[in-house]
Amino acid sequence: MKARILTPIALAIALAGCNSATTETAANTEVAQQTVNVEASNPFYQEYDTPFGIPPFEKIKMAHYKPAMEKGIAEVEAEIAAITNNPDAPTFENTIEAMEKGGDLLDKVTNTFYGLVGSMSTPEMQAISKEMSPKFSAMSDDINLNDKLFQRVKAVFDQKDSLTLNTEQKTLLEKSYKGFVRAGANLNEADKETLRGLNQQISSLSIQFGENLLNETNGFELVIENEKELDGLPESIVAAAAATATARGHEGKWVFTTHRPSFYPFLTYSTNRKLREQLFYAYTHRGDNDNANDNKAIASEMASLRYQRAQVLGYKTHAHYVLENNMAKTPENAYGLLDKVWPASLKRAKQEVVDMQEFAESQGADFKLEAWDWWYYSEKVKKMKYALDESITKPYFELNNTMQGVFYTANQLWGVEFKKRDDLPKYHPDVTTYEVFDKDGSSIGIYMTDFYVRESKRGGAWMSSFRKQFKMYGEDVKPIIYNVLNYPAPVNGEPVLLTFDQASTLFHEFGHAIQGLLSDGYYRSLTGTSLPRDYVEYPSQVMENWMTEPQVLNNFAKHYKTGEVIPAELVEKIQASGKFNQGFATTEYMAAALLDLKWHTLETAELQDADKFEADTLEELGLINEIAPRYRSTYFSHIFAGGYSSGYYGYIWSNIFDADTWEVFKDKGIFNQDAATGYRVNVLQSGGTEDPMTMYKRFRGKEPNPQYLLERRGLVPESK
Numbered sequence: 001m002k003a004r005i006l007t008p009i010a011l012a013i014a015l016a017g018c019n020s021a022t023t024e025t026a027a028n029t030e031v032a033q034q035t036v037n038v039e040a041s042n043p044f045y046q047e048y049d050t051p052f053g054i055p056p057f058e059k060i061k062m063a064h065y066k067p068a069m070e071k072g073i074a075e076v077e078a079e080i081a082a083i084t085n086n087p088d089a090p091t092f093e094n095t096i097e098a099m100e101k102g103g104d105l106l107d108k109v110t111n112t113f114y115g116l117v118g119s120m121s122t123p124e125m126q127a128i129s130k131e132m133s134p135k136f137s138a139m140s141d142d143i144n145l146n147d148k149l150f151q152r153v154k155a156v157f158d159q160k161d162s163l164t165l166n167t168e169q170k171t172l173l174e175k176s177y178k179g180f181v182r183a184g185a186n187l188n189e190a191d192k193e194t195l196r197g198l199n200q201q202i203s204s205l206s207i208q209f210g211e212n213l214l215n216e217t218n219g220f221e222l223v224i225e226n227e228k229e230l231d232g233l234p235e236s237i238v239a240a241a242a243a244t245a246t247a248r249g250h251e252g253k254w255v256f257t258t259h260r261p262s263f264y265p266f267l268t269y270s271t272n273r274k275l276r277e278q279l280f281y282a283y284t285h286r287g288d289n290d291n292a293n294d295n296k297a298i299a300s301e302m303a304s305l306r307y308q309r310a311q312v313l314g315y316k317t318h319a320h321y322v323l324e325n326n327m328a329k330t331p332e333n334a335y336g337l338l339d340k341v342w343p344a345s346l347k348r349a350k351q352e353v354v355d356m357q358e359f360a361e362s363q364g365a366d367f368k369l370e371a372w373d374w375w376y377y378s379e380k381v382k383k384m385k386y387a388l389d390e391s392i393t394k395p396y397f398e399l400n401n402t403m404q405g406v407f408y409t410a411n412q413l414w415g416v417e418f419k420k421r422d423d424l425p426k427y428h429p430d431v432t433t434y435e436v437f438d439k440d441g442s443s444i445g446i447y448m449t450d451f452y453v454r455e456s457k458r459g460g461a462w463m464s465s466f467r468k469q470f471k472m473y474g475e476d477v478k479p480i481i482y483n484v485l486n487y488p489a490p491v492n493g494e495p496v497l498l499t500f501d502q503a504s505t506l507f508h509e510f511g512h513a514i515q516g517l518l519s520d521g522y523y524r525s526l527t528g529t530s531l532p533r534d535y536v537e538y539p540s541q542v543m544e545n546w547m548t549e550p551q552v553l554n555n556f557a558k559h560y561k562t563g564e565v566i567p568a569e570l571v572e573k574i575q576a577s578g579k580f581n582q583g584f585a586t587t588e589y590m591a592a593a594l595l596d597l598k599w600h601t602l603e604t605a606e607l608q609d610a611d612k613f614e615a616d617t618l619e620e621l622g623l624i625n626e627i628a629p630r631y632r633s634t635y636f637s638h639i640f641a642g643g644y645s646s647g648y649y650g651y652i653w654s655n656i657f658d659a660d661t662w663e664v665f666k667d668k669g670i671f672n673q674d675a676a677t678g679y680r681v682n683v684l685q686s687g688g689t690e691d692p693m694t695m696y697k698r699f700r701g702k703e704p705n706p707q708y709l710l711e712r713r714g715l716v717p718e719s720k
Contacts, residue, residue, distance in 0.1 A: 044068035044109045050425050052435075052446050054480055055112045055466055057427040062124050065113050069132050072106030073139050079103070080143055083152070090152040092163060096176050099153075100523050101472060107524075111466050116427055118464075119450055119457045119484050121214065130207050137203040141196045144183035153177055168522050168689045175525075175688075182325070184313055191312050198309045205302050210458070210641030212293040216286045217635075218455045219293070221248060222256040222266075222279050230254060232271035234391060239491040258283040260460075261453050261488040265499075267375040268390070273367075280372035287634030288611065295634040296610035302640055303599045304607055311605075319600040322646040326532040327653060327692065331601050334534075334649045337706070338597075341652065342590055344715035346622060348583030353626050355381050371628050378581050386580065388573045390499050396553075396570075397503040398560040399451065399487065399496040405556025406510045409546045413676040414518065415439025418447065430454075430489075431482075436517055445469065445517050448482035451496075452489040458637070461485040461505050463512035463529070463540075470524035479528065481516040483509045495560050500574065504544050511543030512536075520685040530688035533643070534650030539683060541651070541658035548575055549670050579714035584627060586652075586713055591629035593649040594621060596639045600646040610634065652709075657696060659712050660704035 043059045045068070050056050079102035086094055117125050143149065156163075157177040165173065184195045223245070224230060230238050241254035244262065248255055256262045256279060263283050267276050287295030306318035315321040319331040328334040356377040357369050369377060383389040407418045418434040426433055430452050436444040450457075462484050469479040485505065490496050498506070512529060521527035529536050546552050550571050557566035598617045602608070614633050623629070631638065631648075638644035661679065668675045682699035697703060 042068055044105060044112075045071075052424070052478065052480065053467065054425045054433075054446060055427075057425050060112065062122075062128075065109065065125075066128055066132065068105065068109040069113070069128075070135075072103065072109055073135060075105050076103045076139060077142070080146065080149060084146065084149045086152075090155040092156055092165060092169060092173065095152045095156050096169075096173050097472075099176065100172060100525060108467075115464055115466055115482070118462070120427060121456045121458070126207075126211050130204070130211075133203045133207050134200045137200045138196065140183075141192075141199055144180055144185060145187070145192045145195070147185070150180045150185040153180055168526060171526060171689055171691075172523050178325075182313065182321070187312065195309065195312050198305050198312065202302060202305050202309070205298050205305070206641050209287075209295050209298045209302070210637055212295050212298070213287055213635050213637055213641065214458055216289070216293040217258050217459060220258050220282045220286075221250075222275065222282070223250055224254040224256070224275075229272050229275060230270075232269045233266065234269060234394075236394075236488075236491070236494065236497060237265045237269065239494070240488045243489070243491045258286060259453050259486060261486055264375065267372060268379050270376070273373070273376075276376065277370070277372045284371075284628050284632055285634075288632070295640070297607075299599070299633045299636070299640055300608045300610050300613075303602055304605045306600060306645065307602050308605050317601045317603060319597055319646040322533075322600070326647060326650070327534045328649070331597055331646070334597060334646075334653070337653060337656075338590055338594060338649055340706070341586065341710070341713075341715065342594070342621070344710070345583055345586035345590060345713070346624070348715060349587040349627060350583070350624060352378065352381075352581060352583045353624065359384065369626055371626055374584060374626060378584065382577060382580055386573050386577045388570075388577055392570065393500050393574065394497040395559050395561065396557040396566040397498040397500065398558075399498055399506075401556045401558055401560070402498055402503045402506055403449070405547065405552055406507055408555045409507075409543075409552055410510075410514055412671045414514075414680055416444065416514075416517075421446075443478060445478040446480045447513060447517060448480070450482060450484045451487045453486040454489075457484065457486060459486060460637075461509050463509050463516065465516055465528065468516070468524050468528050469519040469521065470527055471522045472524060479516050479519060481513050483513050485509060497560065504547055507544045507547045508540045511540030514543070515539045515684045515687070518680060518684045519687050521687050521689045523689075526689045527687045531692060532650075533647035534653035535657065535692045537651050537654035538657040538661075541654055542661050545658070545662045545665070546670060548578070551670065579712075582713045582715070586715070587623070588627050588630045589651065590649075591618060591621060591623050591627065592631040592636065593652065595629055595631075595633065596636070596644070596648040597646060599633070599639070656704045656706045656709050659708035660700065663708055664700065 041059075042064045043056050044064060048054065048056055079098075083095060083098045083102075088094055113125070113128070117129055153176055157173060160170065160173055184192055187195065221244075224241070230241075233241075238254065241256055241262070244257065245251065245253045245255040256266050258279070263279060266279055270276050287293060303318075310316070310318045310321045313321060315324075317331070319334075323330055323334060326334075328337070353369060356374070359381050360367075360369060360373070360377055363380075379389055410416050410418075416439065417437040419437065421433050421435050424433045424435075424446070426448065428450060430450055432449045432451075434447045434449075436447050438444050464482060464484075466480040466482065467477065470477050483506075487496055487498065487502060516528040519527040548571075550568070553566050553571055557571075558564060559566075595614060595617055599613075610633050618629065633640075636648075638648055639646075644650070661683075664675050664679075665672065678699050682695045686695050693703065
């Protein structure tokens with residue numbers, strides 16, 4: 001089908017370009033010829049001539065993206081028309097599977113483009129994203145609201161009990177049918193047109209929200225000229241600030257930003273309370289400064305439009321619409337979990353405030369602690385209680401060594417090997433590429449890492465793919481997976497030393513990556529991390545557990561200067577401090593999760609005053625002033641510029657599966673091969689090929705027990 005459709009579409013586009021050029025002036029003819037040349041040389045239009053089919057980044061130009069996207073849309077339209085107009089009776093093969101096999105070019109170009117928008121954003125890319133967003137939205141609606149196509153899908157779905165389908169085919173059929181219904185296929189024509197408009201508005205606003213946040217984050221700088229104002233900061237942080245200052249044109253000064261690798265260390269170590277407040281305010285007011293990058297109106301309008309869309313689709317709220325497809329199923333169930341944890345976490349956080357206030361006063365402080373004091377004083381209390389602070393642990397978490405710890409863990413669990421490849425294409429010099437091999441020596445796929453903060457990169461850490469694993473064309477196509485993080489770049493040749501949390505994040509993101517790499521499915525849309533939002537974080541969270549195990553730490557946690565393995569007593573302190581500050585960590589996260597649900601359980605299209613809405617929500621929750629939610633509305637990109645709307649609670653829901661799974665490895669041994677194989681087969685490689693709870697129970701033998709999560713966080717007494 002690919003070859004049959006691709007050639008005529010490509011020919012039609014090429015001919016259209018040539019015919020229009022003949023009627024233009026000489027100047028326009030030259031421009032048109034340049035366009036044709038770009039078209040002819042577009043790397044997306046042929047098979048990549050690169051090892052493993054990695055995108056040939058050095059050949060891809062800005063001018064290639066938009067034409068390839070538009071051509072991809074045209075191909076999808078032709079493919080859908082061929083399916084819809086097929087005179088044969090609908091079958092799984094000629095309808096469901098045919099849809100699954102469509103859109104190859106579009107998948108190819110968008111995987112590359114949006115992968116790079118996240119880490120290599122430019123004004124030109126942002127402009128393309130803005131321009132194409134409504135076109136993609138329209139294309140999606142054209143498919144989902146195509147009644148003739150839906151009737152074919154429905155005809156196959158109605159026969160499902162009499163068809164001889166394997167488990168993965170049944171899953172694809174069910175998801176395809178439900179996808180059409182949830183997208184509005186059963187609506188009348190007037191409602192379909194309303195839905196189209198809402199989808200396009202939401203899509204465009206989401207792009208704008210993300211662009212505003214990137215600009216706002218990159219636009220702030222705290223410039224320090226007096227070296228005395230650096231008191232308390234570690235040398236590595238000071239050096240990084242000096243490098244940032246030089247890069248931003250402030251030679252001889254120090255610059256701190258609202259990027260996390262700059263923000264968190266400053267709030268943790270700086271003795272200058274006034275400057276901590278200034279940086280904290282800048283961080284927590286991103287998108288809330290009544291300027292060109294303000295996101296208050298966008299957040300409010302998106303919530304309103306999402307409610308309107310839910311109503312058109314027959315749902316009470318946007319959250320009811322979203323969660324129908326999640327493990328939680330309803331907002332009431334999501335609230336039910338959060339309501340169990342919130343009181344205990346808030347109670348613990350209040351006690352943590354008391355501990356910090358007492359410590360601060362013992363050191364001569366004559367003020368009431370505020371939110372910008374938390375990191376600073378919690379670090380002091382941690383040091384007092386456990387004789388443990390980051391300055392002691394960081395030398396043992398050098399970045400390259402920590403990466404080797406990740407690889408060691410994966411090898412011990414599943415026998416996989418990572419071989420560094422310097423000869424493969426990469427999109428930025430910071431990228432490191434590995435070929436991954438299974439325990440039998442066969443190649444699994446490609447793994448890329450992109451670790452260092454830069455202004456073209458959005459904040460946070462994530463995993464994605466330039467290509468997912470699949471077998472639907474008769475060969476086992478291997479995945480190309482990447483992890484993107486935001487660690488401070490090396491300065492003056494010094495190694496990058498990670499905090500304990502940063503090292504945990506590396507293990508976390510690798511948990512996503514290994515699921516993509518070990519994926520073993522037939523259909524592209526079901527492999528890898530194609531999972532409900534409140535389950536997809538489970539494999540990444542469980543991966544963090546191995547990092548604190550002595551056997552793993554002894555393998556990689558070596559002093560970057562002396563090579564000394566991390567002392568056993570320091571490991572014990574790390575483990576003993578595991579429940580420290582969990583009141584804060586849980587409460588700030590849950591405040592954001594509850595804020596997300598509050599926005600999306602609104603039962604009105606009336607626009608909200610975003611600041612007031614948020615303040616009222618947090619007051620109703622009883623959130624203490626010493627804690628700000630992990631994300632305030634105006635920089636909550638997960639829900640307003642990402643795919644987590646109504647689903648940010650999913651991290652703690654996934655934590656239930658994580659804590660429950662870790663009990664297996666605690667009982668049997670952290671590298672027990674039976675447990676590792678069961679986890680690989682039923683969780684990692686299965687992706688979204690079957691109902692997640694069915695797969696989990698096949699691995700665990702039962703549903704997860706939430707008690708283990710509460711015990712881990714120190715929020716309830718441990719069971720006997």
